[in-house]
Amino acid sequence: xxxxxDDAAPxxxxxNLTKLFSVKSxxxxxxxxxxxxxxxxxxxxxxxxxxxxxxGESGSGKTTVARMLAKIITPDGGxxxxxxxxxxxxxxxxYARQVQMIFQDPFASLNPVHxxxxxxxxxxxxHHVTDDIDAGVxxxxxxxxxxxxxxxxxxxxxxxxxxxxxxVAIARALAVRPRVLLxxxxxxxxxxxxxxxxxxxxxxxxxxxxxxxxYVTHDIGSARYxxxxxxxxxxxxxxxxxxxxSLTDDPAHPYTQLLLSAAPDPERPQPPSLxxxxxxxxLIAPPSGCRFHPRCPHAMExxxxxxxxxxxxxxxxxxxxxLHVDSGKRxxxxxxxxxxxxxxxxxxxxxxxxxxxxxxxxxxxxxxxxG
Amino acid sequence: xxxxxxxxxxxxxxxxxxxxxxxxxRGLCVDYGYGVxxxxxxxxxxxxxxxxxxxxxxGESGSGKSTLAMAxxxxxxxxxxxxxxxxxxxxKPFGEQGPRGTIDMxxxxxxxxxxxxxxxxxxxxxxxxxxxxxxxxxxxxxxxLLRVHRPQFSNRDxxxxxxxxxxxxxxxxxxxxxxxxxxxxxxxxxAMIAMALALEPQVILLDEPxxxxxxxxxxxxxxxxxxxxxxxxxxxxxxxxxxxLLVELADEIAVMYAGRLMERAPAASLFHAPRLPYTYGLLNxxxxxxxxxxxxxxxxxxxxxxxxxxxxxxFHPRCRWSMDRxxxxxxxxxxxxxxxxxVACWLYAGDAVIPDELTHPEPPKAGxxxxxxxxxxxxxxxx
Numbered sequence: 001x002x003x004x005x006d007d008a009a010p011x012x013x014x015x016n017l018t019k020l021f022s023v024k025s026x027x028x029x030x031x032x033x034x035x036x037x038x039x040x041x042x043x044x045x046x047x048x049x050x051x052x053x054x055x056g057e058s059g060s061g062k063t064t065v066a067r068m069l070a071k072i073i074t075p076d077g078g079x080x081x082x083x084x085x086x087x088x089x090x091x092x093x094x095y096a097r098q099v100q101m102i103f104q105d106p107f108a109s110l111n112p113v114h115x116x117x118x119x120x121x122x123x124x125x126x127h128h129v130t131d132d133i134d135a136g137v138x139x140x141x142x143x144x145x146x147x148x149x150x151x152x153x154x155x156x157x158x159x160x161x162x163x164x165x166x167x168v169a170i171a172r173a174l175a176v177r178p179r180v181l182l183x184x185x186x187x188x189x190x191x192x193x194x195x196x197x198x199x200x201x202x203x204x205x206x207x208x209x210x211x212x213x214x215y216v217t218h219d220i221g222s223a224r225y226x227x228x229x230x231x232x233x234x235x236x237x238x239x240x241x242x243x244x245x246s247l248t249d250d251p252a253h254p255y256t257q258l259l260l261s262a263a264p265d266p267e268r269p270q271p272p273s274l275x276x277x278x279x280x281x282x283l284i285a286p287p288s289g290c291r292f293h294p295r296c297p298h299a300m301e302x303x304x305x306x307x308x309x310x311x312x313x314x315x316x317x318x319x320x321x322x323l324h325v326d327s328g329k330r331x332x333x334x335x336x337x338x339x340x341x342x343x344x345x346x347x348x349x350x351x352x353x354x355x356x357x358x359x360x361x362x363x364x365x366x367x368x369x370x371g
Numbered sequence: 372x373x374x375x376x377x378x379x380x381x382x383x384x385x386x387x388x389x390x391x392x393x394x395x396x397r398g399l400c401v402d403y404g405y406g407v408x409x410x411x412x413x414x415x416x417x418x419x420x421x422x423x424x425x426x427x428x429x430g431e432s433g434s435g436k437s438t439l440a441m442a443x444x445x446x447x448x449x450x451x452x453x454x455x456x457x458x459x460x461x462x463k464p465f466g467e468q469g470p471r472g473t474i475d476m477x478x479x480x481x482x483x484x485x486x487x488x489x490x491x492x493x494x495x496x497x498x499x500x501x502x503x504x505x506x507x508x509x510x511x512x513x514x515x516l517l518r519v520h521r522p523q524f525s526n527r528d529x530x531x532x533x534x535x536x537x538x539x540x541x542x543x544x545x546x547x548x549x550x551x552x553x554x555x556x557x558x559x560x561x562a563m564i565a566m567a568l569a570l571e572p573q574v575i576l577l578d579e580p581x582x583x584x585x586x587x588x589x590x591x592x593x594x595x596x597x598x599x600x601x602x603x604x605x606x607x608x609x610x611x612x613x614x615x616l617l618v619e620l621a622d623e624i625a626v627m628y629a630g631r632l633m634e635r636a637p638a639a640s641l642f643h644a645p646r647l648p649y650t651y652g653l654l655n656x657x658x659x660x661x662x663x664x665x666x667x668x669x670x671x672x673x674x675x676x677x678x679x680x681x682x683x684x685x686f687h688p689r690c691r692w693s694m695d696r697x698x699x700x701x702x703x704x705x706x707x708x709x710x711x712x713x714v715a716c717w718l719y720a721g722d723a724v725i726p727d728e729l730t731h732p733e734p735p736k737a738g739x740x741x742x743x744x745x746x747x748x749x750x751x752x753x754x
Binding site for chain 1 (some may be wrong): 431432492555557585586587588589591594612613614615616618619642652653654656657658659660661664666667668669671672673674
């Protein structure tokens with residue numbers, strides 16, 4: 001599967017990552033251990049001064065990917081490369097110094113019995129970052145816009161608001177001067193009015209310090225806002241990867257189209273109808289072929305049988321879908337089937353770009369510039 | 372029935388074409404705690420829910436939106452205390468059963484409330500796993516409900532009705548034998564919706580019903596719910612923090628901040644032509660799905676602590692356009708000209724200069740509104 005394309009060499013890369021979990025299924029003496037493919041053959045790369053977003057529903061494996069990249073869990077297949085080099089097994093301290101993670105719930109990720117200062121001092125001491133601890137703490141708090149720092153350093157986490165707590169969690173991750181930040185749903189627990197503040201902070205860190213950031217989220221709108229590249233995951237597999245505007249304006253994979261049409265968007269004249277569009281499959285017994293085929297409005301015979309290859313739709317935009325494979329390479333009868341579906345009901349396959357053109361003047365302008 | 376047989380009087384200030392009110396909240400105040408420690412969670416809120424309409428109640432966490440709704444239905448837990456106000460429920464049941472006429476919810480005794488709760492006003496909460504009994508099958512819980520409220524039903528009637536209700540929300544009747552933990556989050560919330568609709572209520576209170584669900588499931592469930600509303604004709608009070616979602620669903624939206632109603636307007640007007648700086652800021656918190664990307668600022672600062680509210684307008688420390696007057700006096704919710712919207716902001720009193728961002732023209736009325744193109748967004752692009 002092809003990775004999101006970056007100009008520069010990626011700082012951190014996960015290549016063909018696969019993770020199996022062993023789960024119990026069935027009851028009583030009929031129960032057995034079943035293998036659950038949480039993540040299968042996913043390739044993600046994060047470039048310096050870039051934000052890569054991983055978007056998907058719950059259970060799609062996006063957090064598992066972030067955890068494998070952080071080396072919190074060990075992949076069962078594939079490898080994690082830092083600067084193109086494979087790291088030794090386990091989680092060496094040198095790796096932790098370069099790759100840091102921010103978690104979803106700042107209420108749980110900060111030690112509640114210690115002051116903010118203690119939470120920030122520990123990484124500074126453990127990694128011997130600086131000798132002047134006090135200046136280090138103040139500098140960190142300033143970098144995440146908690147000013148004046150002396151007001152915040154001696155507070156307990158429960159004395160801070162959710163947004164401030166998440167900023168402290170980011171400051172703690174920045175303490176070791178990492179090059180990669182893995183942010184797992186960093187704003188989903190925060191109030192809507194302060195989410196943008198935290199997203200803007202991440203954008204500033206990317207621009208001013210050249211951090212490589214992985215942004216894991218279920219909110220495709222915020223991914224479009226923050227990320228340079230978006231990869232979409234479905235049922236443990238990567239279905240589409242593209243520059244963020246290209247992906248949201250012109251989604252190539254039917255699942256991405258479903259995700260986009262489900263996202264709240266007050267600007268469209270009529271909300272789409274999605275009644276009974278199904279649910280993600282069980283990962284213990286995933287559907288054969290393309291995992292999205294039971295829900296896909298364009299499913300063809302080949303989708304039921306063979307998993308689709310990842311194909312380049314346009315420059316830097318890849319999708320794992322048979323619709324984008326040359327019809328000659330599909331079975332002839334399947335190709336005919338695809339043709340009939342696409343031509344008889346083009347409205348089903350209306351791209352978001354067309355939709356954007358219909359309702360937004362900016363979309364048209366962009367199209368003219370391209371043409 | 373102790374309900375008074377009072378004529379349902381529509382307030383004279385309302386234009387005539389509006390549907391009659393079904394739930395009227397007037398001057399409601401709710402405190403948490405007593406005496407000097409009391410925190411005012413809801414202060415002087417007026418809200419009118421009309422028959423068959425969807426009223427959206429938006430605000431950040433801690434703004435008092437859930438407290439307001441729970442207090443109106445007398446579901447508030449200690450130490451919540453209703454200190455003032457009145458809540459009138461104008462009941463016109465769809466079936467033969469149930470109370471008729473106006474019921475004073477705050478003065479009603481337990482037997483009246485028992486006749487109203489769930490059969491006339493039902494509630495759907497955020498977490499269906501907590502709302503459903505984990506040790507009973509879905510079918511047993513339906514059975515329980517119908518056994519109490521529909522004593523004339525036989526066993527078979529109850530089962531058939533349960534199956535019919537599940538079918539209405541897109542589930543098969545074999546799910547009646549499932550326990551809540553065996554269902555997915557979306558299924559549980561569907562079962563909860565079916566249960567809330569079982570007695571054909573006139574009002575449904577939706578307290579963040581889809582916040583815990585994935586976007587696709589959320590959209591499906593809301594679509595189903597809105598379809599059922601057209602079919603069954605209930606009114607809904609929809610509480611959420613997701614203003615962008617409300618704009619697509621609600622007829623009217625009320626925005627709360629720090630326990631007070633700050634703006635009330637038809638949904639399209641609120642989105643295309645916000646008048647309140649807070650609403651404008653809140654709309655700016657949702658990155659658009661189209662057009663060029665540009666930096667957005669959200670709202671600076673964080674929501675206030677209800678124990679230490681700022682003087683004057685509670686929003687003034689975070690407001691871009693705050694004036695001296697905002698720091699000293701609190702603005703009251705007042706009607707804006709002759710429009711059908713209300714705003715609590717000093718910008719619309721006296722000779723204050725209204726910033727460009729808040730002067731977008733009202734959108735055309737629903738129905739003849741063309742492709743919704745956000746004038747708000749357009750102007751932001753210009754800046």
